Structures are given as structure tokens and as C-alpha cells.
Amino acid sequence: MATTTVPAKIPGRQWTASPEEVEREIARLSAIEFFSLEEHHLDDGNFITIGRLSHNRPHCGIESLRVRLEYPDDFPQSEPVVFDHDKAFVPSADGHQFSDGSLCLRFPARDEFSKDIRALCREVLGAAWNWMVKRNIYERDKSKGWPGEAEAHGYALPYRQLLLEELIAENHPFLNIWAEWATRTGSPARLQGPCLCLSGRSLGQCHKRIAELVDAAIYHSIREGLAHGRR
Amino acid sequence: MWDLNKSSERVAKQWEDLKTEEITVERLKREMDLSNLSATDVRIVHGAHLYLDVTNIRHLVESAVLRREDFKPLHRYVHVLRIELRRIVQQVFDGDKIQVQGPKFHGLLYKPYDDDEVLAWNAVLIGIAFTETVRASLPEVFSEYPSMTPTVGIALGDTIVANLGARGNRELISIGSAANHAAKILGSPNAITVTPDLWSALSEKHRELFAEDGDNYKLDWSLVGPGTIREEGFDWSAEDSAKRMQESVDALPLSEIESHGAQSRIDLEELGPKHFKTCMAGTIFVDIDGYTALIDSKMDDLDELKKAVKLLQLFRHELHCVTTDFDGLTIQHQGDRLQAIVHLPADDDDRIREKLAKLCISCNSSVEQVLNEKYVVFDKYHVAIGASYGKTVVVRSGTRGDLDAGCFGDPVLSAEALQMLCKGGEIRISKDVFASIGDEAVRGFFKFDSGDDCYKAVGLTWSKVDDAEARKHLTAKAGVGFNMLTRQIDNREKPNVVPVKNTRNWCL
Numbered sequence: 001m002a003t004t005t006v007p008a009k010i011p012g013r014q015w016t017a018s019p020e021e022v023e024r025e026i027a028r029l030s031a032i033e034f035f036s037l038e039e040h041h042l043d044d045g046n047f048i049t050i051g052r053l054s055h056n057r058p059h060c061g062i063e064s065l066r067v068r069l070e071y072p073d074d075f076p077q078s079e080p081v082v083f084d085h086d087k088a089f090v091p092s093a094d095g096h097q098f099s100d101g102s103l104c105l106r107f108p109a110r111d112e113f114s115k116d117i118r119a120l121c122r123e124v125l126g127a128a129w130n131w132m133v134k135r136n137i138y139e140r141d142k143s144k145g146w147p148g149e150a151e152a153h154g155y156a157l158p159y160r161q162l163l164l165e166e167l168i169a170e171n172h173p174f175l176n177i178w179a180e181w182a183t184r185t186g187s188p189a190r191l192q193g194p195c196l197c198l199s200g201r202s203l204g205q206c207h208k209r210i211a212e213l214v215d216a217a218i219y220h221s222i223r224e225g226l227a228h229g230r231r
Numbered sequence: 232m233w234d235l236n237k238s239s240e241r242v243a244k245q246w247e248d249l250k251t252e253e254i255t256v257e258r259l260k261r262e263m264d265l266s267n268l269s270a271t272d273v274r275i276v277h278g279a280h281l282y283l284d285v286t287n288i289r290h291l292v293e294s295a296v297l298r299r300e301d302f303k304p305l306h307r308y309v310h311v312l313r314i315e316l317r318r319i320v321q322q323v324f325d326g327d328k329i330q331v332q333g334p335k336f337h338g339l340l341y342k343p344y345d346d347d348e349v350l351a352w353n354a355v356l357i358g359i360a361f362t363e364t365v366r367a368s369l370p371e372v373f374s375e376y377p378s379m380t381p382t383v384g385i386a387l388g389d390t391i392v393a394n395l396g397a398r399g400n401r402e403l404i405s406i407g408s409a410a411n412h413a414a415k416i417l418g419s420p421n422a423i424t425v426t427p428d429l430w431s432a433l434s435e436k437h438r439e440l441f442a443e444d445g446d447n448y449k450l451d452w453s454l455v456g457p458g459t460i461r462e463e464g465f466d467w468s469a470e471d472s473a474k475r476m477q478e479s480v481d482a483l484p485l486s487e488i489e490s491h492g493a494q495s496r497i498d499l500e501e502l503g504p505k506h507f508k509t510c511m512a513g514t515i516f517v518d519i520d521g522y523t524a525l526i527d528s529k530m531d532d533l534d535e536l537k538k539a540v541k542l543l544q545l546f547r548h549e550l551h552c553v554t555t556d557f558d559g560l561t562i563q564h565q566g567d568r569l570q571a572i573v574h575l576p577a578d579d580d581d582r583i584r585e586k587l588a589k590l591c592i593s594c595n596s597s598v599e600q601v602l603n604e605k606y607v608v609f610d611k612y613h614v615a616i617g618a619s620y621g622k623t624v625v626v627r628s629g630t631r632g633d634l635d636a637g638c639f640g641d642p643v644l645s646a647e648a649l650q651m652l653c654k655g656g657e658i659r660i661s662k663d664v665f666a667s668i669g670d671e672a673v674r675g676f677f678k679f680d681s682g683d684d685c686y687k688a689v690g691l692t693w694s695k696v697d698d699a700e701a702r703k704h705l706t707a708k709a710g711v712g713f714n715m716l717t718r719q720i721d722n723r724e725k726p727n728v729v730p731v732k733n734t735r736n737w738c739l
Contacts, residue, residue, distance in 0.1 A: 058697055061234070061235050096738045131734075
């Protein structure tokens with residue numbers, strides 16, 4: 001079988017500079033069974049596609065949503081942003097939709113999408129498809145809230161939640177105590193200092209991800225008035 | 232399987248047809264009667280509604296339906312009684328039979344016009360004749376049923392009367408609070424109960440024959456007797472009645488009555504006094520909550536009344552079609568209520584029960600997702616649904632051109648009782664029907680009601696079931712559950728797993 005070498009990461013705008021890569025992306029979009037690609041535009045390096053997501057409800061027929069994917073310059077380092085193209089829904093925080101009509105698919109700090117150009121459009125459209133199903137259920141019965149897992153609104157609480165999850169996964173008592181103390185008191189991480197896991201390396205070289213989450217949680221807590229501290 | 236698109240298209244087409252259909256709504260006048268009502272004629276009738284029921288027939292039915300041979304005499308008993316009651320109403324008192332609902336007989340007296348005092352008293356006389364027929368005449372003819380206890384309810388007021396019969400058959404329905412009240416005050420054995428409206432219309436002399444009984448009035452049997460009817464100039468006596476019923480019995484020997492099972496769909500047209508069917512079946516009652524009050528409120532506005540009648544036709548047509556989609560059989564339209572059974576596939580109890588449960592949800596879905604979404608003429612109307620399962624006898628009794636289909640059996644009584652417990656939008660099913668539901672998403676909507684010993688669901692539609700099914704997959708842990716079950720657009724029955732990333736949604 002012939003293999004096509006596709007770079008996993010294409011920095012900057014390079015990917016739209018290659019007509020073949022754009023064609024391959026169009027082919028990938030066309031192959032997604034729950035999405036029908038209607039149009040695509042490449043204008044001054046900006047790639048935009050429009051198509052329809054469809055969901056067949058067993059008894060109640062097909063519900064669909066026309067979406068617009070705006071590809072970022074640094075695709076696939078960043079994923080395309082998905083918009084409710086026909087403004088079918090009214091943007092709202094509880095309905096997980098930004099005021100510009102784009103869908104809140106994920107919390108950016110969670111690495112839920114791969115950076116693989118071969119898979120990313122399917123992952124993003126899959127998340128958008130799920131969003132459409134959830135949003136329709138939510139619209140039919142708002143009393144039950146958003147049907148599925150969702151982050152708390154804002155930045156501070158999701159960062160704290162993410163930090164907590166990573167600390168639980170790490171399961172290191174000193175690290176846990178320090179992270180909790182730092183976020184409570186608003187003390188930023190000292191990347192040059194020794195890591196609290198007692199590895200002998202600096203925090204910046206060892207548990208840098210935890211340190212970044214601590215700093216982000218402190219920063220956004222102060223910004224959103226959820227905590228008092230120094231920054 | 233219920234399908235939103237199919238239901239929507241069907242209702243849209245029916246609505247278009249109804250828009251162009253000219254319905255005539257007229258108040259019944261002296262020169263009119265109810266004998267030649269066409270399918271588009273509706274009459275506003277001021278009259279006395281009479282219901283007769285035999286209170287202890289239920290016990291006999293429950294034991295008799297278990298064996299076909301035992302039911303034959305009971306079938307003949309009900310048939311002969313029905314013919315005699317109809318004769319009393321039509322030929323002795325110049326009234327009309329509206330409908331026979333199983334063991335219940337519904338009659339209407341609307342003459343003399345514009346004289347409520349006489350009308351009300353004549354209705355009471357019919358009640359006396361009904362009661363004496365069951366108490367005195369029938370035991371002479373049917374010695375095996377010596378002590379049957381009748382109960383009669385009578386109410387006075389305006390109702391609409393329409394004919395739903397196809398192929399030249401009469402199938403009258405009557406809607407209005409008077410018809411409802413007459414049925415609701417049935418109950419006390421050997422009693423004739425009348426509503427305050429009817430009691431007030433009586434002359435002072437006749438009012439004294441009644442004693443207060445809660446909100447209603449009950450006839451004092453020590454002050455009247457069967458002789459009263461003849462004294463008032465009507466040609467009826469218990470002896471004549473017994474004689475005529477004996478003739479009816481002789482014309483219908485038990486040896487000529489055939490009973491069969493139902494391996495294929497029952498054709499009601501094939502049933503008659505000499506032929507009934509016995510089968511395991513689910514019975515469903517679907518009642519439009521609030522529709523009677525709507526009719527009462529529009530009685531003085533003929534244009535509005537026409538709209539209300541068309542709305543009923545729209546509901547009735549759709550509920551009938553949904554029933555047919557599930558291989559169900561519409562037994563009767565009883566005013567604004569539908570009675571139907573599901574008996575196929577024969578000998579597969581679980582599948583029949585599951586179909587019955589799905590039929591309940593489908594009826595509610597057609598109402599809530601289609602009729603109440605797009606066809607709100609006055610207000611949204613919800614349906615109250617009761618369903619139960621068990622051995623059922625399906626009959627059609629009466630005379631040629633005026634046969635009433637009906638069902639006997641414990642599930643019929645149980646389903647009716649469950650329906651009457653329901654508010655609009657509620658579904659109540661018996662425990663065995665619930666036990667046969669295989670779909671977990673559907674089961675999750677039913678809650679056991681220990682007080683009424685049944686399972687109840689509120690506002691259950693297929694949209695909610697679809698959403699519940701989707702929710703199960705959508706709540707899979709974010710970033711871990713990649714699969715969301717959906718179905719192929721062109722192959723609905725075959726589940727297809729579409730790999731979809733289930734992210735944890737976020738918003739500022």
C-alpha cells in the first residue's frame with residue numbers, strides 16, 4: 001500500500017500555502033459521515049468551510065445545523081473555530097455558545113484535540129456534532145441543564161478543577177500540599193526552586209505543567225475576583 | 232414505530248382536508264331528528280342523557296371471559312338487553328340510542344322540544360323502565376342471572392351529537408358536560424341518580440320523589456313503581472319487556488353463537504350477535520382532557536363550534552392512525568375518548584404488551600409533538616391515557632345497521648380506571664405492561680404509583696425517549712468516551728457507532 005507522508009505539524013500558514021494540503025483537508029472533510037460539506041473558500045490564506053452536521057433521532061427524524069469552520073493561521077497547532085452559521089441558536093453561556101456565535105467545544109487548557117492534521121477536523125466536527133445534539137436537548141428541556149460534562153463558566157474555576165485533577169493523578173503529598181497552599185495564598189510558582197516532589201530537579205524542569213496550572217489558577221482567580229492574593 | 236415526520240405529514244394532510252370540508256352545525260329543531268346524520272352534520276341537542284350500567288356484570292365477565300363457552304350466555308344476555316333498552320328509548324319514549332360502551336348503554340331524550348319539565352320527567356320514566364327491565368324482566372328470561380343490579384344516571388343539558396359511522400352504519404357520539412355527568416353519577420346499585428339540572432327542571436310534585444344524595448338526587452323507590460310508566464300514558468310493562476326479550480333469546484340460540492380466537496387482525500365487520508372473538512389483548516383508552524369544557528364554552532357560537540369539531544376530527548383521525556400503525560384496532564370513539572385494543576402478534580404476550588406501551592407513548596407524542604406544536608386552534612389539549620392487558624372478548628351487538636363494537640374483560644375495566652385517574656399528559660399502565668417494556672430509556676420514565684398500583688409517566692413522548700438515549704452517550708466522560716451511538720439515516724433499525732469526540736463543553 002502506498003503511504004503518503006503527511007507532516008503531523010505544520011507551523012504558521014504553511015499548510016494553506018500548499019494547495020495539495022488544502023485539497024487533502026477538503027477530502028478529509030468530505031469523508032466525514034455526519035457532515036456534508038457545502039462550500040469552502042481559500043482567500044488570502046484564510047481557509048473557511050461551510051457544511052451541515054446531521055443527527056438522526058430514532059423517532060423524531062433528522063436535526064441538523066449548518067456550521068462554518070474558520071481555520072486558524074497556526075492550524076493544526078490550533079483547531080478550527082466552529083460557528084453556528086445560520087444563527088440557529090441564541091448565544092448564551094448556559095447554552096455553551098460565545099456571543100460571536102462560535103461553539104464552546106472545550107476548555108483550551110485541556111488537550112482534548114490532537115494536533116494531528118489528519119485527525120483534527122474530524123475531532124473538531126465530532127465535538128461540534130455532539131454540541132449540536134446536546135444543545136438541541138438543552139433547548140427542548142432547559143430544566144435538566146446541559147446534557148453532558150461541562151466546565152464551570154469563566155477561567156478560574158476550570159483551571160482549579162483541572163489542577164485538582166492533575167494533582168489527584170500525580171498523587172504526591174508534598175506537591176499537593178504546595179499547590180493547594182500556593183493557590184490559596186496566591187503565591188506564584190518559583191520555577192527555579194526545587195521541585196516539591198523531591199526529585200532534586202527544579203520545578204521548571206520537573207513538574208512544570210502543575211506549576212503553570214497553579215499560576216493560571218491564581219491569575220484568573222484574581223482577575224475574576226474569586227481570590228485575594230499577590231501576582 | 233412512531234415517526235415524527237410521518238405523523239406530521241399525516242396531520243398536515245388531514246388538516247388541509249378538514250379546512251375545505253363543510254361541516255354543518257345546527258341546533259336540533261322540531262322537524263329534525265338524529266336518524267339521518269351524515270358524517271359532516273353536527274347537531275346541538277338539548278336533552279336528557281341517560282346511562283345505564285349493570286353493576287355486578289363485571290364479576291360475571293371476569294369469570295366468564297376465561298372460557299369462551301361461558302361467555303356465550305353472557306354475550307347473549309348483553310345483546311338482548313341492549314336491543315330492549317334501545318327499543319324502550321326509541322319506540323316507547325321517542326328518544327335515541329347514542330352508544331353502547333361494553334355493558335353501558337347511553338341514551339338521549341330530546342322530545343318534547345322546549346318543555347324541560349316533561350322532558351325531564353320522561354327521562355326519569357325511561358330510567359324506571361331501564362331499571363325494571365334489568366331487575367324484573369331479565370331474571371324471567373335469564374334464570375342463570377337472577378340478581379343483576381342496574382344503576383342509572385340522568386343529566387340534562389346541551390351537547391353536540393355527530394355520526395361517525397362509515398358504510399351506512401350509525402355510530403353516534405355525543406359531547407358535552409351533560410353526557411359526561413350522566414356517566415359519572417352511575418354507581419349506586421338499583422339507584423336512579425339525577426343531576427341538579429335535571430332535578431330542577433322537574434315539576435314540584437316530581438321533585439318530591441327524589442332525595443338529596445350529595446350534590447345529586449336519588450329517586451325514592453317507595454314513591455314510584457313500574458306502574459308509573461303506564462299511568463303516565465306510555466306503552467311499557469315489565470311483562471311485555473320480558474316477552475320481547477324471550478323472543479330475542481329464541482331468535483339467538485346458544486348453539487348458533489360462535490366464538491373464535493384471533494390469530495390475525497380482527498375485522499369488526501365480521502362480528503355480530505352470532506360471532507365474537509376472544510383473545511389476549513391490550514386495551515388502551517385515550518381521552519382528550521378539557522375538550523368537553525371547550526365544547527360547553529362554544530355552544531352559543533356556531534363558527535367557533537365548527538372549529539372545535541374540526542379539532543376533534545383532527546385528534547380522532549391521528550389517534551386512530553397511530554393505533555393502526557401499531558396493528559391496533561379502534562373499537563370505539565366514545566365522545567372525545569378513543570378505545571382501542573392491540574392483540575397481535577397472537578400468543579406473544581410480551582410483544583403485545585410492549586406494543587401497547589409504545590402505542591401509549593405514540594398517542595401522546597402525536598398530540599404533544601405534532602398537534603400541540605402546530606395545530607393550536609384554541610389552546611393546547613393533552614390526552615389522558617390508560618392501558619392494561621389480559622383476556623378480552625371483542626363483540627359487536629345490536630341490530631343490522633346499528634351494531635356497537637365493544638370489549639369485555641378485566642383489562643378493559645382496568646385500562647378505563649387507569650385512564651380516569653390520569654390528568655392530561657399522563658400515561659398509566661398496569662404492572663405487567665410495564666414489565667414487558669424492554670427499552671431501558673422508556674422504562675426510566677415510568678414511576679410506580681403504589682397508591683393506584685400502576686406505573687405512571689408524565690408528559691412522555693418519543694422526543695424525550697430519543698433525548699434520554701442520547702444523554703446516556705453524551706454524559707460519557709469527556710475525552711474518554713469517543714463513541715456516540717447514532718443511527719444511519721437510511722437504516723434506522725441498525726445502530727451505527729459513529730466515532731465522535733465527546734468534549735467537556737466550556738464557556739466564559
